[in-house]
Every structure is written in structure tokens, then in C-alpha cells.
Amino acid sequence: MTLLQTNNLSAFYGDFQALFGINVTVAQGETVAIIGANGAGKTTFLRSVAGALDTAPEMVVFDGEPIGHKTAHEIVRLGIAMVPEGRRLFPSLSVEENLLLGTHSERAGPWNLKRVYELFPRLHELRQLPAPSLSGGQQQMTAVGRALMSNPRLLLCDELSLGLAPVVIRDIYECLDAITGEGTTVVLVEQDINRALDASARFYCFQEGRLALSAPTKDFDRNALTAAYFGL
Amino acid sequence: MESVRVERATKASRVFALFAALVLAALIAMPWWGDAGDMRLVGEMAYYVALAQLWNLLAGYAGLVSVGQQAYVGLGGYALFYLTGVWNTNVYLAMILAAPFAGLMAIPVSFAVFRLRGAYFAVGTWVVSEVFALFASLIAVLGAGSGLSLTPAILREIATGRDARSTILYLMSLAISVLVFAVVYFLLRSRHGLALTAIRDSEPASASLGVNTFRTKFIIYLATAACTGLIGALIFLQKLRISPEAGFSINDWTVVVIFMVVIGGIGTLEGPFIGMLIYFVLRELLADYGAYYLILMGAIAIVVMLKAPFGIWGWVVQRYDLQLFPVGRRLALAPSEDASKK
Amino acid sequence: MNWINILIQGGLLGGFYALFAIGLSMSFGIMRLVNIAHGDLIVLAAYVALLVTEGTGIDPFLSLVIVVPVMFVLGYALQRGILNMTLSGGLLPPLLVTFGISIIIQNGLLQAFGAYDHRLQVGAIETASLHLGENLSVGVFPLLVFAIAVLGIASLQLLFYRTRLGRAFRAVSDDADTAELMGIDNRKLYAVALGVAMIFVALAGVLFGIRTIFAPLSGPIRLILAFEAVIIGGLGSMWGTLLGGVILGLAQAVGAAIDPNWQILAGHLAFLAILIVRPSGLFPRTRD
Numbered sequence: 001m002t003l004l005q006t007n008n009l010s011a012f013y014g015d016f017q018a019l020f021g022i023n024v025t026v027a028q029g030e031t032v033a034i035i036g037a038n039g040a041g042k043t044t045f046l047r048s049v050a051g052a053l054d055t056a057p058e059m060v061v062f063d064g065e066p067i068g069h070k071t072a073h074e075i076v077r078l079g080i081a082m083v084p085e086g087r088r089l090f091p092s093l094s095v096e097e098n099l100l101l102g103t104h105s106e107r108a109g110p111w112n113l114k115r116v117y118e119l120f121p122r123l124h125e126l127r128q129l130p131a132p133s134l135s136g137g138q139q140q141m142t143a144v145g146r147a148l149m150s151n152p153r154l155l156l157c158d159e160l161s162l163g164l165a166p167v168v169i170r171d172i173y174e175c176l177d178a179i180t181g182e183g184t185t186v187v188l189v190e191q192d193i194n195r196a197l198d199a200s201a202r203f204y205c206f207q208e209g210r211l212a213l214s215a216p217t218k219d220f221d222r223n224a225l226t227a228a229y230f231g232l
Numbered sequence: 233m234e235s236v237r238v239e240r241a242t243k244a245s246r247v248f249a250l251f252a253a254l255v256l257a258a259l260i261a262m263p264w265w266g267d268a269g270d271m272r273l274v275g276e277m278a279y280y281v282a283l284a285q286l287w288n289l290l291a292g293y294a295g296l297v298s299v300g301q302q303a304y305v306g307l308g309g310y311a312l313f314y315l316t317g318v319w320n321t322n323v324y325l326a327m328i329l330a331a332p333f334a335g336l337m338a339i340p341v342s343f344a345v346f347r348l349r350g351a352y353f354a355v356g357t358w359v360v361s362e363v364f365a366l367f368a369s370l371i372a373v374l375g376a377g378s379g380l381s382l383t384p385a386i387l388r389e390i391a392t393g394r395d396a397r398s399t400i401l402y403l404m405s406l407a408i409s410v411l412v413f414a415v416v417y418f419l420l421r422s423r424h425g426l427a428l429t430a431i432r433d434s435e436p437a438s439a440s441l442g443v444n445t446f447r448t449k450f451i452i453y454l455a456t457a458a459c460t461g462l463i464g465a466l467i468f469l470q471k472l473r474i475s476p477e478a479g480f481s482i483n484d485w486t487v488v489v490i491f492m493v494v495i496g497g498i499g500t501l502e503g504p505f506i507g508m509l510i511y512f513v514l515r516e517l518l519a520d521y522g523a524y525y526l527i528l529m530g531a532i533a534i535v536v537m538l539k540a541p542f543g544i545w546g547w548v549v550q551r552y553d554l555q556l557f558p559v560g561r562r563l564a565l566a567p568s569e570d571a572s573k574k
Numbered sequence: 575m576n577w578i579n580i581l582i583q584g585g586l587l588g589g590f591y592a593l594f595a596i597g598l599s600m601s602f603g604i605m606r607l608v609n610i611a612h613g614d615l616i617v618l619a620a621y622v623a624l625l626v627t628e629g630t631g632i633d634p635f636l637s638l639v640i641v642v643p644v645m646f647v648l649g650y651a652l653q654r655g656i657l658n659m660t661l662s663g664g665l666l667p668p669l670l671v672t673f674g675i676s677i678i679i680q681n682g683l684l685q686a687f688g689a690y691d692h693r694l695q696v697g698a699i700e701t702a703s704l705h706l707g708e709n710l711s712v713g714v715f716p717l718l719v720f721a722i723a724v725l726g727i728a729s730l731q732l733l734f735y736r737t738r739l740g741r742a743f744r745a746v747s748d749d750a751d752t753a754e755l756m757g758i759d760n761r762k763l764y765a766v767a768l769g770v771a772m773i774f775v776a777l778a779g780v781l782f783g784i785r786t787i788f789a790p791l792s793g794p795i796r797l798i799l800a801f802e803a804v805i806i807g808g809l810g811s812m813w814g815t816l817l818g819g820v821i822l823g824l825a826q827a828v829g830a831a832i833d834p835n836w837q838i839l840a841g842h843l844a845f846l847a848i849l850i851v852r853p854s855g856l857f858p859r860t861r862d
Contacts, residue, residue: 052754052755071754084752090749090753092748093748097744101741102757297669299610347849348805350669351608352801352805354608356849358794362795362798369835482794523681527681530675533673534674534675537667537671
């Protein structure tokens with residue numbers, strides 16, 4: 001069953017066009033990766049889906065309902081949550097307060113503080129500390145936990161691996177397995193191609209705001225991918 | 233290879249320059265075809281549009297939204313009254329000296345207010361103005377709370393007859409207004425003007441390109457203060473008396489001016505003229521309604537800010553890309569000599 | 575000259591100024607909005623109290639029961655209806671729109687009540703004083719107001735740090751974009767924030783209206799005093815704002831002791847001096 005579908009999605013920052021007619025489909029329970037070089041439009045795509053960027057209503061359809069014109073907070077209530085690029089934790093809030101921020105979606109579901117601490121045990125010890133005092137990896141876990149607390153049906157992850165050491169990245173992606181195991185649909189934006197492809201069933205490759213390639217990840221030839229990535 | 237030329241004037245601006253010259257000639261001739269009442273009104277319009285151009289330069293171009301320019305109006309006025317009344321300075325000399333006096337006072341003021349940004353800067357300038365007003369009300373030689381009046385002797389220095397005085401004051405108003413406009417216009421056409429536009433568009437970007445943003449803003453602030461002081465001296469010369477409340481009145485010298493610039497179109501040279509005309513029309517129409525006309529002005533300003541933040545002229549520019557006072561630069565492609573060779 | 579009494583009086587005056595300043599501080603902290611109409615709203619609250627006390631005969635303290643909700647609703651409506659529209663346009667729209675609102679309130683009050691001075695009467699408590707020893711006497715009413723200011727700030731801190739709403743306020747103040755991505759409706763939150771700020775405006779208006787006369791054009795000076803208290807104390811800190819108010823009150827008391835006409839000016843000069851020497855205030859919270 002298709003959970004998310006974008007139809008000819010185009011997005012603008014003022015006069016500047018960042019996306020040109022993107023068509024992406026994500027089925028329920030799938031993990032889909034979006035890869036591409038810097039400036040390819042990956043974050044713009046996530047922001048358009050999450051409602052941070054306004055688009056025409058039918059350009060983004062979630063569970064059959066057009067949501068392109070809806071505001072970000074309305075979309076969270078429908079069940080889409082974002083782990084923003086660069087974490088974007090609230091610096092004045094403690095770890096636990098950041099997690100609790102996720103509950104403003106007012107959605108019921110399996111995720112609560114207890115379960116998030118089970119997934120990320122380290123966070124439990126750090127929960128009273130102000131968010132900025134955590135390491136990059138711990139902040140990333142907090143950001144993921146915060147998004148989970150809204151009990152999303154669709155989780156959008158923007159550059160989970162950004163600025164993190166390989167060991168830490170590996171830990172985070174292991175947790176991702178636990179999340180998708182619950183049936184949550186995930187769209188993953190990544191610059192680390194190998195990570196992205198290992199974690200996903202299908203991928204889309206963006207290039208300068210356009211869709212360059214889309215295919216299942218299994219057995220995909222990485223050379224062909226390089227060509228699409230760089231627009232050769 | 234095409235070569236590129238930088239052009240200043242547009243067709244519309246050339247036509248308009250002719251029109252403006254005709255209007256100016258008619259205004260200069262007014263003492264011969266108009267009466268004292270007309271001259272008083274047009275003189276008032278002239279100094280208000282000058283104040284508006286200066287506020288626009290500060291806020292619309294330099295990004296310094298000051299709600300305290302009335303400080304310099306008062307300072308200029310008090311300088312005139314003090315120099316002529318206490319030091320027996322010639323009235324014309326006193327007026328001229330009011331400008332550098334106000335400019336100099338702006339230096340310590342800027343030390344304080346430039347520490348603040350944005351809306352905090354605005355309120356800070358207001359506090360400074362209140363401080364000047366309070367000092368004026370406490371200093372005996374400045375007349376304390378009741379202020380000072382111009383003696384008949386000082387008035388006779390301008391001219392002996394009432395009509396002659398009327399004419400001279402009117403022509404001075406016109407001259408100062410044209411002078412202030414010329415200063416603003418040529419400033420904006422110059423390198424400094426380009427720097428200002430860059431700062432307005434993006435301060436960090438222009439700083440990274442080597443534009444000394446602090447010095448530019450500082451110079452503009454001082455120049456505006458000096459010009460405002462000169463206008464203040466002119467205004468109170470015409471009013472014949474000054475008091476702290478009148479000299480430093482935020483309603484008379486700032487609220488009205490901001491209204492003119494906002495309605496007319498902030499950040500444009502044409503805007504203050506349009507805003508000034510609209511203000512005077514409204515004032516005439518609503519003269520009988522007391523405080524309601526200020527309420528209406530406030531409401532209009534709010535609606536304009538919400539719906540058309542660039543004012544009437546801003547709307548015109550968006551629709552028609554018109555510029556009557558050419559301060560921009562356009563790149564024109566000139567056909568090269570090689571075009572004939574293929 | 576009994577300096578101790580003078581200084582105590584000045585310090586307690588800080589309680590009033592803190593009440594003036596809290597609402598301003600809140601709307602800047604949460605919405606990044608400097609509300610030029612803030613002082614006029616304080617005066618408006620005093621006039622609402624006047625109408626209530628003259629209409630029903632109840633005393634000004636009790637009138638707060640009506641004035642506070644009225645001002646809350648007004649703040650909510652103002653933010654939701656007009657001010658929310660100014661927030662994305664940069665510096666000028668909020669400044670000029672609140673300036674326009676200020677003009678409208680001042681002249682509306684002028685039309686409705688005339689250019690006369692008014693005062694809220696409470697009888698004996700206004701002049702009562704506590705005698706704490708030979709030369710020491712403290713006004714009961716100023717002490718009460720100071721206590722209300724302290725209580726008010728403590729309650730606000732509780733709101734910010736112990737409640738869900740407060741958490742949302744702090745999140746939006748940190749990063750409004752991301753807060754929206756977490757499901758917070760910013761527009762509603764800003765409206766509630768201004769409503770809460772108006773509670774303090776109501777308190778300030780009524781209590782100061784008991785202490786001294788007010789008139790339709792008394793708004794600007796109240797805005798300036800609020801502003802000075804916030805800047806002296808440092809942006810972003812509520813307790814800092816209280817201290818800022820106290821320092822302002824002390825400076826004014828010293829000025830007034832030299833010459834009553836110098837009271838307000840002394841406050842302004844202290845403000846400017848602190849601004850030049852320590853521009854970020856005495857207890858700034860490092861925020862953007």
C-alpha cells in the first residue's frame with residue numbers, strides 16, 4: 001500500500017527553483033533512500049513533504065490525502081515526523097525535555113519515554129543534561145527519539161550520519177533497524193551512499209533538483225550509480 | 233564579444249526631470265502668484281518632505297530605524313534660539329551653525345545607540361530624544377519648561393516687513409528642501425549609495441566584500457542629524473517660539489514623517505514625495521475630526537505595512553519597473569564593432 | 575537626608591518597573607517582537623480598571639479579576655489577528671505596526687476619556703507604611719507590589735520550566751522552525767504568549783494607576799521605563815529584569831533626592847551609562 005506519493009513535485013525558494021517535477025513513491029513499511037550530491041535537493045524534498053515548504057496540494061499525497069498545502073504542524077499530527085539535518089535540538093531544553101517536545105503531535109502509539117530509553121539506554125543517564133552538552137552521536141539519538149515520540153507512520157531522516165564517527169554511525173543505523181522493525185516507514189536522506197543503500201530496499205538518486213535514477217538496492221551496480229550521482 | 237555600458241538615466245526619468253524642473257520653477261515664482269497662506273503651506277510641505285527624505289535615507293537605505301530624529305529637530309531649533317538670543321549671533325549664521333551642532337551631538341549619541349540593534353535601536357534613539365527634552369526643560373538659560381521666543385530684533389534681521397519675511401522664509405524652506413534632496417540624491421548615486429544598498433540587502437555579505445558597514449552607517453547617521461538640525465532651525469524660526477515639548481515632539485517630527493515614508497514607499501526617493509502629498513490631503517480632509525485623523529493615519533499605516541510593505545511607490549515599481557530619480561545602475565549591452573564580421 | 579529610606583523606596587519602585595518590563599521581555603524572547611504599543615497597553619489596562627471600578631463600585635484590586643482576563647483576550651486577539659502577520663517580514667513591519675497600534679490606542683483613549691489625568695483610588699493602604707525602627711519606614715503598597723512582582727516572576731519561571739506549555743515557549747524561542755516541525759502551532763503559541771504577557775501588563779497598569787496619575791498619552795514613558803529595565807538587566811533573564819527595574823528605581827531615587835525634577839532623567843542617564851559600558855546588560859543570557 002502506498003503511504004507517500006509525490007506527483008510532479010516542484011519547490012521554490014523565492015524565485016529559485018530547487019526541485020523540478022519529482023515523482024517518488026514510498027510503500028508502507030518500506031525503507032527508501034534518497035541520495036545525491038550537495039545541493040541536489042534532498043533536504044528540500046524532505047522539507048516539502050514535512051510541510052516546511054509550501055507546495056500545491058496534490059504534489060504531496062500521504063495515505064491518499066493531498067497535504068502539499070498543509071502547515072508543518074498539521075502534517076506532524078497526520079503522522080509524518082522529521083529528524084532534521086544537523087539535529088536541531090533545542091539548546092535551552094534538557095535531553096528529556098527535547099524528547100517530550102515530540103509529544104506535541106498528540107498521536108497515540110507504541111513510542112513513549114520508556115521505550116525511547118530502551119532503544120537508546122545511554123540517553124537515560126544523560127536525560128537531565130542540557131542538549132548541547134551531549135556528543136554528536138548522542139544528540140543524533142536524541143533527535144531520532146524526539147521524532148519517534150510523535151508516533152509517526154512515516155519517519156524522515158535527514159543526514160543521520162552527518163559529522164559523526166563511523167562507529168557512532170553504525171550504532172545509530174542499528175537502532176534504525178529496531179525502528180523499521182516496528183513497521184515504521186522510513187525515508188532516509190544520506191550522503192554516505194553505502195550506509196544508505198545497505199539500510200534501504202529502494203533508492204532514488206537526485207541530481208540538481210531532478211530525479212536521475214531510481215531502482216531497488218539489491219544487487220545494484222555502484223558504478224552506474226556514480227554516473228547518475230555526478231550527472232555524467 | 234559584446235561590451236557593456238553602465239547607464240544611469242531611463243526614458244521615464246528624463247521626462248520626469250523636465251516636469252520636475254517646471255514644477256520647481258513655478259514654486260520659486262510663488263511669491264508672485266500666491267499669498268502668504270499658500271506659501272506657509274507649501275513651505276511646510278517642503279520641510280516635511282526633506283525630513284521624510286532624511287528618515288528614509290536612514291531607515292530605508294541604511295537600515296537604521298530611528299524613532300528619535302526629533303532630537304535633532306529640537307537641537308537645531310534650540311541652537312538657533314540660543315545663539316541668536318544669548319549670543320546675539322546673526323540669524324542666518326545661527327541657522328547655518330545649527331547643522332554642525334546637531335551633527336556633533338550625534339557623535340556621543342551614536343556611542344550609546346549603536347550598541348543596540350533593530351527595534352531596540354529604535355527605542356534607544358527615542359530615549360536619547362527624551363533625555364535632550366528633559367535637559368532643555370531643566371536648564372534656565374534655555375527657558376526651562378516654557379521655552380524661548382524670538383525677539384522682534386531677530387526677526388528684523390531677516391526682513392523688516394511681514395510680507396518680505398514671509399517670502400524669505402518660504403524661499404529658504406524651498407532652498408533647504410532642495411539642498412537636502414540634492415544631498416540625499418547624490419549620496420545615493422555615489423559609491424556610498426551603492427554601499428548602502430548592499431548593506432541594506434545583506435550586511436554580512438557586504439561586510440565580507442570589504443564594505444566598512446559601521447563607518448558607512450556612522451557617517452550617514454551624522455549627516456542626517458546635521459541636515460535634520462538645519463531643518464529644525466528653519467522650522468522654529470518660522471514658529472517664532474520653541475519649548476521642550478514642541479521642539480522634541482515625537483508626534484510632530486517622527487510619527488508624521490514615518491507615516492509619509494511608509495505610505496509613500498520606503499527605500500525609494502519617490503516615496504517620500506507621494507507620502508507627503510497624501511498626508512497633507514488627509515490632513516485637509518479630516519481637519520474637523522480631531523484625534524480621529526490620527527487614528528485613521530495609524531490604521532492606514534498598519535494596513536499598508538501588512539498588505540503593501542513597500543508603499544505606493546513600491547507597488548508601482550513592482551508593477552512597472554519605473555524609476556523617476558535614477559539612482560540605480562543598469563547594464564546596457566553595446567553592439568561591438570565585430571558584429572559585422574561573421 | 576535619610577538615604578536608607580530613599581534607597582529602599584527606589585528599590586521597591588523597581589517592583590513596578592519589573593512588572594512593566596516582564597511583558598515586553600516575554601514578547602521579545604518568544605516572538606522576537608518589540609511591542610511599541612506596550613506602554614499604551616499598560617495605560618489601557620488602567621482605563622479598563624477605571625471603567626470597572628466606576629461602573630461597579632468595586633475596588634481596584636478586585637477589578638483585576640475582570641481586567642486580567644480582558645487584557646489576556648486582547649493580547650491573544652492582537653497577536654493572532656494582526657501581529658502574527660508581521661513576523662516574517664523583517665524588522666520594519668512589527669515595529670511600524672505596533673507603532674500604529676500605539677497611535678490608535680493613545681488617540682482612542684483621548685477621544686474616549688479626554689486629556690485629563692485619572693487615578694485609581696484604594697484608600698488607606700496607598701499611603702500606609704511600616705515602621706521598622708527609628709528612621710526606617712517602608713511603604714506598604716510598594717512592598718506589596720514588589721512582592722507581587724517577585725511572585726509573578728517565580729510563577730512565570732514555574733510555567734517555563736515545569737509545564738508543557740512552558741517547554742513549548744522555550745522551544746519556540748530557541749528555534750521556531752523546528753518547533754513547528756515537532757507539531758507546535760506557532761501562531762497559537764505566540765497568541766498565548768502575548769496573552770500571558772498581558773496578564774503582567776494588567777497588573778502593571780492597575781497597580782501603577784493606584785500609585786500615580788495616568789492619562790491617554792502616558793504610554794510612551796511606561797514603554798521607555800520597561801525597555802530600560804529590560805536592557806539594564808540583560809535580555810533573556812526574568813530575574814535580571816527585576817534587578818534592572820531595581821537599579822532603575824534606585825537611580826531615579828538618587829536623582830529625585832537631588833531635585834525632584836531630575837527623577838526620570840536620572841533613570842535615563844543611568845540606562846545610557848550602562849548601555850555604553852555594558853551593552854549586553856548585567857545578566858544577559860547568551861541567546862541569538
